[in-house]
Amino acid sequence: MKILSPLDSKEEVGELIQAGADEFFCGLLEETWHRKYPVISINRRPAGKGHFRTFADLKEAVSMAKEHNAPIYFTVNEHYYIDEQYDLVLDYVKKAVDAGVSGIILADYGLLTVLKEMNLSVKLQVGTGGTVFNSQSARFYQRMGASSVTLPRHLTIDEIRKIVENSPEIEFCVFIINSRCVNVDGFCTFEHGLSDQSCFPLYRNACMLPYHISLYPQVSAEERDMGDIIREHRFLERQHIWETVHVDDHPCGACALYEFREIGIHAVKIVGRGNTLERKVNDVRFLRTILNLLEEENPSLIDFRKSARELYQNTYSRPCRMHMCYYPEVMEMPA
């Protein structure tokens, strides 16, 4: 099982490989795009940090990673594009292929159709924006030319197992660390990054904004007793959860690596384009340690869970929490 790490610059390649990364994914933003689309992403990351700036740098990064047999995949994974953007998008893809990337990660079925027709010499990979919740969906993309799929965050381990078992001819990647999106990424039409940090309500993800929330149907004022008031308060408390925690407060699914190895998952993905190199290295090292334990020592399930949880607590100084667990069914098992 491979560790797929985010990568933002050629300078990061060496340290991330040393920490244990096997594969990389990255994006790139040029002025030609940014001038026309300052708040619209070409690759699911807002302008600012989290992008390569030139294809020359990307080429160098590819060359450095290849020395360690580590492929770099290039993201052009916005959920959809329009006609006026296509020349730019295809220009990005051609330049990335020329730079030597091993694959293109995309989410749009239209782009997949076009890239397949272009007969590029790289893998075509469907990202989580492709919303593959079942094996027939994987088959649809495979017939269109995709060789791998990143599954949505919102699947249980058993659901993942069934998809993989029924799709023997395609590789699968699953999320393992960071950004446990509240909503289904590929079906979420909120726009992120509509401003810089100076305008918090436009900057912060809409799913984490503070809301005044009302419950309907309400009990009329005349009929309302203290029991109703307490009940309503309790109902509403849960509705505010994503305002009170940050979805990127080190969410983790490392306990599920045990099952993912059995299932035959090809790679586990660390979210984090735009994170500091220190955080990226820390995440990769954490996963590498657990994977080495799993692959070299063959622990029992219970021993593995126990080790994973201890390492998580030691690495991130946090206990395991259900709302920050990618696959919370693992928490039902004692460790």
Added chain:
Amino acid sequence: MEQAVFVSKVENLKYCDEDFSRLYFGMEFCERLIPDAADLKKVISFVNEKKIDFTLVTPYVTEDGLERVERLLGTLAEAKPGSEVVFNDWGMFQVMNDKYPELIPVLGRMLNKMKRGPRLLNVLDKIPLESVTYYRSPSITIPEIREFLLKKGIYRVEFDNLFQGIDLERCGDEIKKTLYMPFAYITTTRLCLTALCDRPDKVKEVGITPCGHECQRYTFYLKNPIMITNLIRKGNTIFFCNEEIPDNLRMFDRVVIEPEIPI
């Protein structure tokens, strides 16, 4: 202009009066709310009696959900061939394409990924024209996408009624367009906050958990000044309501009226 009404449960067939020549029935957002075959049969009898057309609406589905919807497709193909099926999952399309050629596929609004978050309205007058064009345009502006859809036998695409407007001038005529009103979906989740919402001990237990269909009893309205309208959380999905008829209504050849939030 064809007028259809969308109901997600049998008891709401009462909304289907003589104004409508087509009935939409089904569920887009949650596989736990997929109707059963008995309900589908009742609805087919209803539309046959009324002599109106029929569209079955289907959600995105896991492997288990896929089996359940496949059973419905089998029932529909036998009882009312020529019916439309709105798909919001390419796997569902794959199944229809492989096994049910007698059903007509329609690309659902969840696979029409135009941005819908009402915050957009705050920036539309501050961003370049190219960006505004993006927010108002669908992906079927791209000729290759239209060709792909037509080649696959997909002749209709569903749209929500967006506050920023929808520009359909560059989308060709071969693909027909449907407009849903007044409820537009913004986002959906399987980490449903309505599930178990009346259990105080479950506040932070957020996952793909069992539920008691609390969505059929409660609706939550979310207000933040940056949004130009209230958001509505019904079940696992967030909607807004836009009752304003768009200036370019003539570009759509069908309107689907949602008398209730379709959950």
